[in-house]
Amino acid sequence: MEVHNVELVMSAVAPSQYPTTGFPEIALSGRSNVGKSSLINVLINRNSYARTSSQPGKTQTLNFYKVEEQLYFVDVPGYGYAKVSKKDREKFGQMIETYLTNRSTLRGVIILVDARHAPTQDDVAMYDWMRYYKMPLLVVATKSDKIARGKWNKQESLIKKALHFQASDDFIAFSAKTKDGKDAVWQWIEAHTVG
Numbered sequence: 001m002e003v004h005n006v007e008l009v010m011s012a013v014a015p016s017q018y019p020t021t022g023f024p025e026i027a028l029s030g031r032s033n034v035g036k037s038s039l040i041n042v043l044i045n046r047n048s049y050a051r052t053s054s055q056p057g058k059t060q061t062l063n064f065y066k067v068e069e070q071l072y073f074v075d076v077p078g079y080g081y082a083k084v085s086k087k088d089r090e091k092f093g094q095m096i097e098t099y100l101t102n103r104s105t106l107r108g109v110i111i112l113v114d115a116r117h118a119p120t121q122d123d124v125a126m127y128d129w130m131r132y133y134k135m136p137l138l139v140v141a142t143k144s145d146k147i148a149r150g151k152w153n154k155q156e157s158l159i160k161k162a163l164h165f166q167a168s169d170d171f172i173a174f175s176a177k178t179k180d181g182k183d184a185v186w187q188w189i190e191a192h193t194v195g
């Protein structure tokens with residue numbers, strides 16, 4: 001999709017604040033610093049639209065970005081900050097769970113993992129959790145420019161093994177730097193939101 005218009009329409013903490021236009025939604029989730037803002041910015045052709053590296057301790061919100069009067073990207077707050085208290089973790093869990101279980105317009109979830117490393121425990125837990133809701137899932141391995149192309153297959157196998165990746169889900173290596181994988185990610189999004 002060639003994107004010209006994007007608008008952050010809502011930072012929501014409760015369902016009463018979710019948009020009511022009925023456009024399909026794709027949620028994006030990953031631990032802090034994985035490259036989620038960078039992925040969103042590449043997808044919408046902006047340099048710094050989605051905020052980067054949200055701070056721990058800040059209000060954790062679901063950010064709804066309206067793309068071309070067609071769909072929403074829902075930026076789920078980053079997880080995995082060691083410093084976040086147990087209480088905040090629970091609040092985060094409840095907010096996501098409320099969203100996932102009640103949102104009929106949600107069409108799929110993109111889970112981001114760092115292409116260079118084995119998924120963290122938090123990544124594995126997030127993947128398991130999303131699978132439980134039987135949502136179409138795309139795992140995007142970010143920062144692929146930081147590993148040699150010849151090692152991509154090996155890393156993909158390693159990541160999939162650690163996640164207990166299901167063959168029915170999808171996997172794409174992506175780089176915000178080279179834009180490798182951008183078209184493939186858009187294809188996945190369009191396949192799950194158009195029509």
Ligand code: GDP
Binds near residue numbers: 144174177
């Ligand atoms: P977020 O916290 O998940 O939103 O992560 P950001 O998008 O803010 O990225 C965290 C850091 O990783 C920043 O310094 C980015 O410049 C860097 N980064 C993100 N994506 C890539 C990528 O594809 N390649 C490289 N080399 N660096 C990246």
